[in-house]
Amino acid sequence: MIKYFFILSIAAQFIVGQTYSKCGIIPETENSVLRNTYNWGYGYNDLLNDLNIWNESPFVTIDSIGASVQNRALWEMTISGEPESTTLPRIYIHTRTHPGEEESFWVVDEIINILLSDAPYADFIRNNTIFHIIPMYNPDGVELGYARENAHGVDIESGWDDNPLEPEVAVLKNRFIELMDTPNPIKVALNMHSAYACYRYFVYHDSYGTSPLYAQLEQNYITGVRDYFLNGIEPWTHYVSWTNGTPDQYPESWWWMTHGENVMALTYEDMNACDDTGLYDSTANAIVRGTMDYLGLEYSGTDSDYIISPARFVLEQNYPNPFNSSTTIRFSILMNNQLTTSIHIYSATGQLIETVLNQPLPSGDYELSWDGSSHVSGVYFIQLKIGDKTQSRKMVYLK
Ligand SMILES: [Zn+2]
Structure with missing residues (x-):
C-alpha cells in the first residue's frame, strides 16, 4: 500500500483590519x-x-x-x-x-x-x-x-x-x-x-x-x-x-x-x-x-x-507536474467494492476532455499515464470517481 504523506508548511497569516470577505474566490x-x-x-x-x-x-x-x-x-x-x-x-x-x-x-x-x-x-x-x-x-x-x-x-x-x-x-x-x-x-x-x-x-x-x-x-x-x-x-x-x-x-x-x-x-x-x-x-x-x-x-x-472513517481511496498528485508530454497518475483503493472506478480529465472550464478509465477495480495501488500532447497547454483537473465519491487534483500541461 502506498503511504500517503501529508506535508504542509504552516505559514501563519495575520490578516488584521481587512474587510470581511470570505472564501478567497478567484x-x-x-x-x-x-x-x-x-x-x-x-x-x-x-x-x-x-x-x-x-x-x-x-x-x-x-x-x-x-x-x-x-x-x-x-x-x-x-x-x-x-x-x-x-x-x-x-x-x-x-x-x-x-x-x-x-x-x-x-x-x-x-x-x-x-x-x-x-x-x-x-x-x-x-x-x-x-x-x-x-x-x-x-x-x-x-x-x-x-x-x-x-x-x-x-x-x-x-x-x-x-x-x-x-x-x-x-x-x-x-x-x-x-x-x-x-x-x-x-x-x-x-x-x-x-x-x-x-x-x-x-x-x-x-x-x-x-x-x-x-x-x-x-x-x-x-x-x-x-x-x-x-x-x-x-x-x-x-x-x-x-x-x-x-x-x-x-x-x-x-x-x-x-x-x-x-x-x-x-x-x-x-x-x-x-x-x-x-x-x-x-x-x-x-x-x-x-x-x-x-x-x-x-x-x-x-x-x-x-477509528471510524478510514479513507476509502486516495488520488495522489500526478508527476511530473507541470509536465510537457505525459504524466503519471497514481491512486489507491483501500476497500473492496463493486462500484465503477473512473478517471476523468476536465479542462479548467469544466469540459470533459477524456475518460481514461471506467471499470470496477479491486482494492490496491494503481498507476497509469496520461498523454496531453493532443491538447492545448493549460490547467486540467484529474477526477477520480468511485461510485458517487470523487477526489480531484489540478495539473498543468506545458507544451
Ligand atoms: Zn464560501
Whole structure:
C-alpha cells in the first residue's frame, strides 16, 4: 500500500483590519462560471440519492425545512440516538451556501459517515448529542452552475439583515430561531465553505467585534479541533475578522447579536481546488472530536474505538507536474467494492476532455499515464470517481 504523506508548511497569516470577505474566490470564477462539471460533481439528484441511503440508518431523520427560490426542498438531516431529547446539546452544520465550494460538502459527507458509523465512539456521540445537518443549502445555485449565488443572483452568505430576506436565508434563520427556543438549544453552529487560499481554517472573530470571553471560547474551540489535525488546519490566528466591530449581514453576525456567548458559531474554510485538497476524513474527524471536547463530552474508550472513517481511496498528485508530454497518475483503493472506478480529465472550464478509465477495480495501488500532447497547454483537473465519491487534483500541461 502506498503511504500517503501529508506535508504542509504552516505559514501563519495575520490578516488584521481587512474587510470581511470570505472564501478567497478567484475573480474569473466569481460570477456564475462553471468550474468543473455543471454542478461541481455533486448535484441535487446526487443529494436525493444519498438522503435515501442515509435514511436507512435508524439514527437519521430527514425533513424539508423549507424551499429555495425555485422550490427545491431544503433538506435537513437530524442524527441522534435520541432525536426527541430535551436535554442533549444540538450541533448545527450547513454547507454549500456557495455551490462551487463542494469541498466543504465532502467534509460534511465524512462527518455524516462518522456519525452513522458502527464504531463505539460514534455510538457515544449519538447518545450524547443531536446533530442537524443541511448538506445543500443552495440547491438552485448548484443546479444553475452558479459559483456563489442563489436563483435570484444573490449571495445568501450575506444579507441576513435584509428586508425581505432571500427565501433560503429566511428558512435557515427561522429554523435556528425554532431550535434556540427548545430546552436544549444549539451550542455549536458551523457554516462550511472552501477557499482558494489553499489553507484549512476557521474564520476567527476578534474580540472588538465580539467579546473577550467569546474570543477566548473561539480560541478554545479552534485549538481543540486543530489538535486532532495539527498539520492540516491552521491556528486561530490565520484569519482574523471583525476587527472594527460587528458586521450585520452574515450568519455569524446574527448568531453573535442574537445569542452572544451561548453559541459557538464559526465559518470553516476548506481548500477549494488546491494541490492539497482532500483528506476530508481527517478534517471531519478533527471537527467532530474537537466539538465533542468543546461540549465537555468525554469518552473513555480505547484509541481503536475512535477509528471510524478510514479513507476509502486516495488520488495522489500526478508527476511530473507541470509536465510537457505525459504524466503519471497514481491512486489507491483501500476497500473492496463493486462500484465503477473512473478517471476523468476536465479542462479548467469544466469540459470533459477524456475518460481514461471506467471499470470496477479491486482494492490496491494503481498507476497509469496520461498523454496531453493532443491538447492545448493549460490547467486540467484529474477526477477520480468511485461510485458517487470523487477526489480531484489540478495539473498543468506545458507544451
Ligand atoms: Zn464560501
